[in-house]
Amino acid sequence: MALASAAEGASVAISGLRFDIGGRRILDVADWFVAPGRQALLLGPSGSGKTTLLNLLAGLSRPTAGAVAVGGRDLAGMPAAARDRFRGREIGIVFQSLHLVGALSVAGNLRLARYLARLPAAEADIERLLDALDLAGRAAARPADLSQGEAQRVAIARALVNAPSLLLADEPTSALDDANCERVVALLRRQAAARGATLVIATHDVRLKDVFPQRLDLPARP
Amino acid sequence: MNLFLLSLAYLRVRPLNALLNVLLLAVGVATITALILFSAQMRERLARDARGIDLVVGAKGSPMQLILSGIYHVDVPTGNIPLAEAEALAGHPMVAAVIPLALGDNAAGFRIVGTVPDYPAHYAAAPAAGRLWRAPFEATIGAEVARATGWRVGDAFVGSHGLAGADFAHDDHPYRVVGVLARTGTVIDRLVLTAIESVWRVHDTGRRETEAVAETDHDQDDAADEGDSREITVLLVRYRTPLAAVRLPREINGRGPLQAAAPALETARLLTLVGAGLDTLRGFGLLLIASAALGVFIALYNATQQRRYDLAMMRCLGASPARLMGQILLEAQLLAAAGTVLGLAAGHGVTELLGRLLPEAGAMGLTGWTWAPEEFLTVLLVQAVGAVAALLPAVRAYRTDIAKTLATR
Structure with missing residues (x-):
């Protein structure tokens, strides 16, 4: 009963989730919920299935068993095109390798995100967002000309530009020293909070262990 | 932002490659256009001179x-x-x-x-x-x-x-x-x-x-x-x-x-004789267009390989597979359109130039300031060739497995 009520209003709801590749179990999560606007950590060593779980949360792959719901919508049950559209609007993703589109400028990358989600262009929003992420002068720059820190902030900006209800980040701090690690996590938390988005970070970085109130520990798999 | 601007941005990343393909297409189109103009005007001229003479x-x-x-x-x-x-x-x-x-x-x-x-x-x-x-x-x-x-x-x-x-x-x-x-x-x-x-x-x-x-x-x-x-x-x-x-x-x-x-009979015979030569040149033009198509195909095929992260990323951003496919096709159509426009301009220009410089062509009244209906077919042909060249890369883009692609780096 308690479970059901927790699932009802949850931003992220996982139940009985299993994911196999070639008969090998990669991931096994019984139940996990994140309330709207909350911030949570998926913590586990390499090979524990963090990225797999993130892909499942983003609707990029389909579970072998169980269900993943985002904002109350079951991802696996949606038709492919609807899932793509839902992901574009409701889920922002910051990948470990940032995957900025090199052919486009910083602002172009943000515009692309709006366009692909079939949202109207929002130049003022884009400007405000770049401002907030300390990228005000870099709108016309190419990704190749950005520093690593700038590029990561652009990736975060792109994940936020469609005002998603869920922000996912994969290993955002793995390559950073302590000072920068703190700065990036603070930035993600602040920006997610400012926009009312639920934040889920997947990481093996134990430095983040105590920063987040909610945590899912994924065990290492042999 | 739209697919058109995105395709243009991708073409701008490798301008020399795009230029080469456009030029190959243009030379092929120009050759065929000039031939079309020449043979249409020759036919027209032969018919006009013989009109009313039985x-x-x-x-x-x-x-x-x-x-x-x-x-x-x-x-x-x-x-x-x-x-x-x-x-x-x-x-x-x-x-x-x-x-x-x-x-x-x-x-x-x-x-x-x-x-x-x-x-x-x-x-x-x-x-x-x-x-x-x-x-x-x-x-x-x-x-x-x-x-x-x-x-x-x-x-x-x-x-x-x-x-x-x-x-x-x-x-x-x-x-x-x-x-x-x-x-x-x-x-x-x-x-x-x-x-x-x-x-x-x-x-x-x-x-x-x-x-x-x-x-x-x-x-x-x-x-x-x-x-x-x-x-x-x-x-x-x-x-x-x-x-x-x-x-x-x-x-x-x-x-x-x-x-x-009878002029009708002899003119037809003459056109058959000249036609063989024109057909050879036309074949040459088609060969150029075919090699340009191959160039476009290879460029796009490589592009879908190099851009697999971009493609996967775009899927993450909400793009349907069909839209990615459309983007690749559009890129090919842009190349084809640029080649066609350039080729048509060059074909008409060369025809006009020949009409002015060669006395024989001038005598025929050869001019580039006119259209022949077959040119429309050339335009369609080149667009179709562009679409065919882009088909396989587009299907590859369509099939991009996002999770797998993004995991491999």
Whole structure:
């Protein structure tokens, strides 16, 4: 009963989730919920299935068993095109390798995100967002000309530009020293909070262990 | 942001590659366009010059030669025919009208044609200045002749024997320009028209039984020598009845020294001959387009490989597989469109340039400032080729497995 009520209003709801590749179990999560606007950590060593779980949360792959719901919508049950559209609007993703589109400028990358989600262009929003992420002068720059820190902030900006209800980040701090690690996590938390988005970070970085109130520990798999 | 801008951005990343493919396409399109324009205008011109002429009657020889010399004025005549024979034919019940032409000399490389006012009238050529000839050694010149020589009404010139160049000048018989015809876009623009008597008089003095009027002489001299020895070179004939097409040529060819040739038939034969050469060039153009298509294919195939992260990322951002596929197809269509536009411009430009620089092409009135319907087909062909070249890469983009792609780095 308690479970059901927790699932009802949850931003992220996982139940009985299993994911196999070639008969090998990669991931096994019984139940996990994140309330709207909350911030949570998926913590586990390499090979524990963090990225797999993130892909499942983003609707990029389909579970072998169980269900993943985002904002109350079951991802696996949606038709492919609807899932793509839902992901574009409701889920922002910051990948470990940032995957900025090199052919486009910083602002172009943000515009692309709006366009692909079939949202109207929002130049003022884009400007405000770049401002907030300390990228005000870099709108016309190419990704190749950005520093690593700038590029990561652009990736975060792109994940936020469609005002998603869920922000996912994969290993955002793995390559950073302590000072920068703190700065990036603070930035993600602040920006997610400012926009009312639920934040889920997947990481093996134990430095983040105590920063987040909610945590899912994924065990290492042999 | 839209798919168009995105495709453009991707093309800008590798400008030399895009440029190479566009240029290859453009050269292919230009080749084919120029050929289309050339053959369409040649056909048009051949048809326009021969319009309303059902039959050309002249001395025996090659029928093609008779048409080329009698209508288009590009080959030497087959010989001459007795005026009496021509007049007899003019009275034939199946003949509606005839126009006699007497050839043999040129003025500054332009043929002097002894004829009757019906000849310019047939091509709807009226004097833009002066008037038509009325007496021997008065000449009315075509627009192109006037332009090339600078002769105006009142100027005098002498003819030379032969059909081109000056090998034997008839200094003793100067012509006087009495009129310049308005431009008609037909063969008459390049002719010097005069009375038949002028040609007779030039050649009758001293050389009457060797060469009468024509450059080449044949065995009609005997016939010409008895009684009225006056000759003409060809007779342009218009039928009174369609039935004549069947009977008249056979009747003429089967009897006496005359030969009849139908322009429609000979022009078709000529086009077949020229057509083989044009087909070869057209094949060359298609080969260029095919190699450009291969270039586009390889470029896009590599691009989908290099951009697999971008493609996966775009799926993450909400793009449906169909949209990614559309982006790749659009990129190919942009290349194809650029190649087509550039190729069409170059094809028309080259055609116009040829028309201005080559005297032969200029004589044909070749111009790039016109369209041929087949060009539309070329445009469709190139767009289709672009789409086919992009199909496999587009399908690859469609099939991008996001999770797997993004995991491999």
